[in-house]
Amino acid sequence: MILTLIEFSWKWKSLTLKSSRFKSLNRITTIPFPTSKFNSSLSTLSLNHFSSTTSNLVPNCTSSSSETPHNASNVVRFDSLIAIFKNYGFSDSQINYIVKQAPNVLKLDPHNRVLPKFEFLHSKGASNSDIVELVSRSPRILYSSLENSIIPTFELVRSFLPSNEKAIERILKCRFFFGHYHVIRNVKMLIDDGVTDSNIRYLLLKRPSILLSYDMRDALDEVKEMGFDDPSNVNFCIALLAKRAMSKSRWDAKVVVFKKWGWSDEMVLEAFRKRPLCMLVSTDKINKVMKFWVKELGWNSSVLVKRPEIFSYSLENRIVPRACVVLYLISKGLIENNVELSTPFGVNEKVFLEKYVECFKEERCYLLKLYREKMDVQEIREDGAASRSY
Structure with missing residues (x-):
């Protein structure tokens, strides 16, 4: 036959x-x-x-x-x-x-x-x-139905991305997109709530699985109740992503760590409103940054409530080298100890060197050497750890 x-x-x-x-x-x-x-x-x-x-x-x-x-x-x-x-x-x-x-x-x-x-x-x-x-x-x-599921879902994803290839790439990242009726419903809900196309694109690029949420309505309402009242703002989507990216137990565990270092529930919420990504940092990283800030620098942990993005920075390549420069300047009376301590950590490297190294002409060479040495030491430690892992 x-x-x-x-x-x-x-x-x-x-x-x-x-x-x-x-x-x-x-x-x-x-x-x-x-x-x-x-x-x-x-x-x-x-x-x-x-x-x-x-x-x-x-x-x-x-x-x-x-x-x-x-x-x-x-x-x-x-x-x-x-x-x-x-x-x-x-x-x-x-x-x-x-x-x-x-x-x-x-x-x-x-x-x-x-x-x-x-x-x-x-x-x-x-x-x-x-x-x-x-x-x-x-x-x-x-x-799944080609006409009723696969094609509409693909075209919906494609409408927020610059090319077919990008749409395929996102769909491959989230294997359950096709055949999942929540996708179209959730995108409609986001749009109706005022989330912009660019912010929906952000969710697709960062965590496409969020569009599969069966309780999107509850998630949107929860984020609004936490103080994110403008769905067109990118922080609204980052907060939504942060809340959907972890279980309640993981979220609570991070709150416990922050409170261990002196924060209150309201301080945690304030930091989250300022920088939602701070809650995506691991508990281990939160502990390390807090320990260095409080134990080794002797600074108050409440300062970090105003600058929670510091938790996202590299401890070895940014926080430690800059802290050493700031401590030296304070010890020499070149800057006051009551200045906004978090400011030097938030600027880019070019601005940091201009404001905290280059402008102190007599100390410039030593400060630059101190800064570079701290970075080199951390790089050597990282290289050694990497070589031992093989």
Whole structure:
């Protein structure tokens, strides 16, 4: 028996989302379907080939579905499915894994349900290896509707990014995008709440999985209650990201660390409002910065409430070298001890050298040497730690 594959012709289909805010996204409202270019080498598949290939690739999988591999029509379909997988570069082990994870894929029409999905992704810039990676990581994408799920989701993501390639890249980062009805709903919710396109793009680039949240409404309301009342501000999205990036227990653990060093709950919230990213710093990093600031420098931890971005800086390459310069200047009476101690840490290196090194002409050489030496010592320590790790 010889199976002949029929070339597919894609049709134009108009996809319109209900929200009027989406109507401005031209890529979503009308989507062109490209012409199939499926490899004609799949046009002849024999039943004999099935018995030596299909039965080895899908062991024990048919028992979980109602399909019988020895039925002639099923043999043809299974063999065609495997041929499509092979044509796109799937290995035997990957095909076996896919069928085990999503056994009902054996019930799908290979040319009406599977191949068009691959062709659509390929037409949008996905390579064969991209398709293999996506399907291998999330086999159930094969169950998703091309017209009602995959295309609308892709076009939605694409509308916020500069190219098809960037959209594919983001989707690969979050394997559950396709077939997840929360994505379109959540983006609509963000837009309706006043989140700008640029901030939605920020979420897509930084943490695309946030758009899969089942409780986005609760998350948005929580962020607003914490004092982020302007959804168009980038800090609103950073706060949303920070809250969704960790569990409540991890969040509470960081609050405990801050309070250990003298902060109150209100101080933690104030710092979070100023710099939401401070809550994405590890508890270990928070402890190290606090210990250096309080124990070694002898400064009050409350200063850091006003400059919580300091927790995000490198302790070795920024905080320690600059602190040594500041301490020397204080010891020599060149700057007052009651100045805003956090200021030297917040400026870029050029400004720091101009204001705290170069302007002190008599001390300039020593200060520069002190600054560079501290940085070199830290680099040597890092290199040594790296060499010991091999």
